[in-house]
Amino acid sequence: MTLLTEQPVTSADKTFIQLRKDIVKGVISAGSKLSETELSTKYAVSRAVIREAINRLESCHLVERKANVGARVVALTGEGLMELYQVRESLEGMAARLAAMNMSDEEIADLNDLLNTHFQTVKTGETYYQEAGDVDFHYRIILGSKNSHLISILVDGIYHLIRMYRVQLGMAGPRVTRAFDEHKHIVQAISNRDPELAEILMRRHIQYTKNSLETKLVTDSL
Amino acid sequence: MTLLTEQPVTSADKTFIQLRKDIVKGVISAGSKLSETELSTKYAVSRAVIREAINRLESCHLVERKANVGARVVALTGEGLMELYQVRESLEGMAARLAAMNMSDEEIADLNDLLNTHFQTVKTGETYYQEAGDVDFHYRIILGSKNSHLISILVDGIYHLIRMYRVQLGMAGPRVTRAFDEHKHIVQAISNRDPELAEILMRRHIQYTKNSLETKLVTDSL
DNA sequence: CAAGGCTTAATTGTCGACAATATAGTCATT
DNA sequence: AATGACTATATTGTCGACAATTAAGCCTTG
Numbered sequence: 001m002t003l004l005t006e007q008p009v010t011s012a013d014k015t016f017i018q019l020r021k022d023i024v025k026g027v028i029s030a031g032s033k034l035s036e037t038e039l040s041t042k043y044a045v046s047r048a049v050i051r052e053a054i055n056r057l058e059s060c061h062l063v064e065r066k067a068n069v070g071a072r073v074v075a076l077t078g079e080g081l082m083e084l085y086q087v088r089e090s091l092e093g094m095a096a097r098l099a100a101m102n103m104s105d106e107e108i109a110d111l112n113d114l115l116n117t118h119f120q121t122v123k124t125g126e127t128y129y130q131e132a133g134d135v136d137f138h139y140r141i142i143l144g145s146k147n148s149h150l151i152s153i154l155v156d157g158i159y160h161l162i163r164m165y166r167v168q169l170g171m172a173g174p175r176v177t178r179a180f181d182e183h184k185h186i187v188q189a190i191s192n193r194d195p196e197l198a199e200i201l202m203r204r205h206i207q208y209t210k211n212s213l214e215t216k217l218v219t220d221s222l
Numbered sequence: 223m224t225l226l227t228e229q230p231v232t233s234a235d236k237t238f239i240q241l242r243k244d245i246v247k248g249v250i251s252a253g254s255k256l257s258e259t260e261l262s263t264k265y266a267v268s269r270a271v272i273r274e275a276i277n278r279l280e281s282c283h284l285v286e287r288k289a290n291v292g293a294r295v296v297a298l299t300g301e302g303l304m305e306l307y308q309v310r311e312s313l314e315g316m317a318a319r320l321a322a323m324n325m326s327d328e329e330i331a332d333l334n335d336l337l338n339t340h341f342q343t344v345k346t347g348e349t350y351y352q353e354a355g356d357v358d359f360h361y362r363i364i365l366g367s368k369n370s371h372l373i374s375i376l377v378d379g380i381y382h383l384i385r386m387y388r389v390q391l392g393m394a395g396p397r398v399t400r401a402f403d404e405h406k407h408i409v410q411a412i413s414n415r416d417p418e419l420a421e422i423l424m425r426r427h428i429q430y431t432k433n434s435l436e437t438k439l440v441t442d443s444l
Numbered sequence: 445c446a447a448g449g450c451t452t453a454a455t456t457g458t459c460g461a462c463a464a465t466a467t468a469g470t471c472a473t474t
Numbered sequence: 475a476a477t478g479a480c481t482a483t484a485t486t487g488t489c490g491a492c493a494a495t496t497a498a499g500c501c502t503t504g
Contacts, residue, residue: 059281090316
């Protein structure tokens with residue numbers, strides 16, 4: 001499972017990735033201020049490096065900057081999560097549609113293999129599925145769209161934010177077996193080269209997840 | 223018609239906006255290299271400012287950077303334009319759906335007024351419609367979605383790229399009266415608070431535009 | 445006591461210089 | 475003559491210092 005192939009070369013790259021990790025994990029808490037001087041001493045790099053890293057974090061929508069004031073980590077709100085899932089439904093639906101058109105037969109076969117592996121894991125009752133498995137599944141379909149813009153928006157922009165919500169709001173809910181069936185049907189549609197159905201099923205799949213999260217948010221009263 | 227309210231405050235802001243304008247208009251030609259030292263003398267600012275501006279241009283997908291090598295303006299390809307319109311169909315479709323749910327009655331009334339103004343303009347045969355009018359129409363619906371992520375991706379990210387294609391490939395095609403009817407039906411669906419129809423109509427509308435562009439691309443043999 | 449302006453401290457924005465890396469050209473070698 | 479290593483040059487990456495702006499605290503004043 002080779003997820004991202006983003007290889008940091010410059011010092012700003014490493015700092016960016018490190019900061020992103022710390023923000024996603026909540027080591028740097030949501031809503032907190034990012035002081036450039038403080039971070040530069042903490043991460044042992046110059047302020048220029050920190051500034052570049054913060055700029056990239058802003059591109060990911062993980063921080064917000066105001067001129068002459070500074071940068072803050074985004075706040076996590078239930079509303080924001082719902083908005084995120086609306087965008088996700090739209091884009092991943094299109095990704096599934098395009099994947100049904102553009103994935104190679106070999107890639108589809110690999111996707112089926114992945115699903116079978118998941119099935120074994122789900123049977124044994126491990127929670128592996130929800131964690132990396134789900135991400136991997138969606139990730140492959142996104143790449144399968146072969147649309148560089150789509151890929152960039154989702155992978156570079158939205159996914160880290162979703163992970164941030166997942167980690168910090170502790171979302172590893174149930175929905176395992178049902179989600180598995182949904183995945184299976186999506187892959188079937190892609191295998192049948194049925195773009196419309198693939199899109200519909202993917203959108204529903206994400207809607208279900210969104211609804212599941214929404215009720216969870218209500219009970220947690222966020 | 224107050225389009226963007228992005229007010230440049232810092233020097234990097236102004237340089238970014240200026241550079242973006244020059245890239246969109248082709249003053250800085252597509253595919254060309256962006257030399258930091260050259261630009262810093264040309265725009266009479268320090269390299270740090272240029273670097274920050276280039277970073278933001280990268281966020282807009284207007285330039286691409288490689289570590290230790292530099293930044294280049296993106297190349298315009300027919301394939302890229304089609305990919306862009308796929309993303310646009312997806313996101314603006316969702317925007318129309320959300321607009322039907324979230325726009326206030328007053329905003330919808332304003333949208334109707336805008337359409338009537340356009341009707342007058344189209345009747346007189348001016349080309350105004352395709353230029354700013356079309357942009358304004360879509361822009362209002364995007365804002366009407368009330369989804370900040372959606373708005374950010376489209377307004378900050380995708381629209382400038384589309385404008386770049388429009389300007390540099392000279393796309394001001396026909397499709398005026400038909401597009402007007404399509405706009406009318408979309409607004410009707412929004413007025414009726416019919417999210418599903420609004421999305422379908424918006425997606426078709428963009429598909430038509432995409433197809434129109436595609437045939438144009440073939441004849442222009444890009 | 446509240447409101448407004450001033451001063452001061454801290455933070456961000458900008459700059460020029462230096463270090464590290466990549467590209468192009470040259471020279472030697474097979 | 476072609477290939478490879480090496481050098482030189484130019485470009486990007488990084489740094490520390492200075493300038494500009496903001497926010498806070500204090501003081502003054504109505």
